[in-house]
Amino acid sequence: MPIFKIAVYPGDGIGPEVIDEAVRVLDAVQDLDGGFQLEKTTLPWGAKYWETHGRVAPENFLDVLRPFDAILLGAVGWPAKIPDYVTLAPLVTIRQTFDQYACMRPARLFPGVKSVLAGKGSADIDMLVIRENSEGEYVDNGGRFRRGRPDEFAVQTALHTRRGVERILRFAFDMACKRRRRLTMITKSNAQRYAYVLWDELLEELAPQFPDVHAERQHCDAAAMNMVRCPEHFDVIVASNLFGDLLTDLGGVLSGGLGLAPSTNTNPERTYPSMFEPVHGSAPDIAGQGVANPVAAILSAAMMLDHLELRAAAEHIRSAVGAALGEGRHTRDLGGSLTTRQMGDAVISRLGVSEPRVA
Numbered sequence: 001m002p003i004f005k006i007a008v009y010p011g012d013g014i015g016p017e018v019i020d021e022a023v024r025v026l027d028a029v030q031d032l033d034g035g036f037q038l039e040k041t042t043l044p045w046g047a048k049y050w051e052t053h054g055r056v057a058p059e060n061f062l063d064v065l066r067p068f069d070a071i072l073l074g075a076v077g078w079p080a081k082i083p084d085y086v087t088l089a090p091l092v093t094i095r096q097t098f099d100q101y102a103c104m105r106p107a108r109l110f111p112g113v114k115s116v117l118a119g120k121g122s123a124d125i126d127m128l129v130i131r132e133n134s135e136g137e138y139v140d141n142g143g144r145f146r147r148g149r150p151d152e153f154a155v156q157t158a159l160h161t162r163r164g165v166e167r168i169l170r171f172a173f174d175m176a177c178k179r180r181r182r183l184t185m186i187t188k189s190n191a192q193r194y195a196y197v198l199w200d201e202l203l204e205e206l207a208p209q210f211p212d213v214h215a216e217r218q219h220c221d222a223a224a225m226n227m228v229r230c231p232e233h234f235d236v237i238v239a240s241n242l243f244g245d246l247l248t249d250l251g252g253v254l255s256g257g258l259g260l261a262p263s264t265n266t267n268p269e270r271t272y273p274s275m276f277e278p279v280h281g282s283a284p285d286i287a288g289q290g291v292a293n294p295v296a297a298i299l300s301a302a303m304m305l306d307h308l309e310l311r312a313a314a315e316h317i318r319s320a321v322g323a324a325l326g327e328g329r330h331t332r333d334l335g336g337s338l339t340t341r342q343m344g345d346a347v348i349s350r351l352g353v354s355e356p357r358v359a
């Protein structure tokens with residue numbers, strides 16, 4: 001039986017609360033499936049670790065994580081005690097060192113969940129936003145000059161490499177092949193004629209290799225409008241780091257909000273472990289109350305199973321989440337009254353009851 005080594009990094013605030021439920025769901029689906037085993041190691045890193053060790057993770061945290069098959073992360077950050085740039089630093093290092101260049105954020109509205117868009121239902125909102133996660137506008141490249149003087153200026157330079165753009169486009173084409181075969185690439189090549197024209201040219205170069213995929217381009221401003229106006233148009237969206245960041249928040253809100261939004265940081269070559277985490281942060285405002293919605297963490301765990309090629313088990317989880325939400329089993333953020341634990345129970349009780357949705 002295949003055994004997968006999973007590093008569980010619950011983190012801070014609601015991180016441990018939602019990860020507890022994700023782990024319970026994973027245990028239940030492992031029992032149900034019977035064909036694989038997850039060997040989980042919990043890493044007690046974060047704000048508490050900082051109190052005793054003066055750092056949020058051990059110095060060799062990358063060496064600790066490297067042998068695992070995947071990392072399941074809750075959320076990190078406790079801004080009242082520790083500055084965010086300290087708590088969040090390991091995450092950025094993990095993403096960059098482990099070359100997790102593909103960030104996938106599905107925006108799917110489950111039946112039974114109300115969208116903020118009037119007149120749009122679950123049949124209309126089912127997209128996968130893929131964000132380039134390793135370069136582009138978020139490369140630390142620039143400087144401040146003549147600080148504090150009237151003639152002060154700042155330079156912030158984005159970096160888009162042929163290799164980096166090509167590999168994320170290829171990844172997006174592959175994903176489109178597995179879904180509804182429509183790929184929308186988002187840039188702003190009408191205004192920024194160097195970097196985004198490179199994106200345009202590489203899309204043209206790659207498209208003939210994927211004749212079954214309808215590939216198109218939209219500028220980011222138009223895409224933001226179109227995602228609201230006609231979300232049903234979109235299947236797979238691929239964008240650079242900055243535009244992907246913007247559009248994944250939009251996708252998140254269209255599909256029911258932060259409590260439901262999962263995310264991956266994928267190293268497609270599997271040279272390094274990939275990391276799976278809800279889009280939301282540690283939510284200190286509701287931490288310790290047992291009211292956080294665990295669904296984003298549970299769906300992130302399902303994406304981890306996809307990555308481990310345990311697709312049937314992943315689909316079981318998504319079906320169970322869909323069934324629970326569809327029956328109106330909702331936490332407070334969705335207008336319901338279930339606690340975090342009760343929502344976890346609701347998902348577990350639906351596992352194996354409903355037919356997995358065929359994607």
Ligand code: NAI
Pocket residue numbers: 014018074075076077078079084088091258259260277279280281282283284285286291292293294296333
């Ligand atoms: P946040 O995502 O933690 O919370 C934003 C709002 O959404 C809050 O009102 C919160 O109560 C609500 N919310 C979030 N997740 C929820 C859930 N599962 N169920 C119900 N309600 C939920 O963002 P915020 O407040 O800006 O950041 C808090 C901390 O988290 C900061 O330290 C920030 O740096 C960190 N953070 C960490 C991330 C990570 O670990 N990848 C990502 C984003 C923020």
Ligand code: MG
Pocket residue numbers: 245246249
């Ligand atoms: Mg963001």
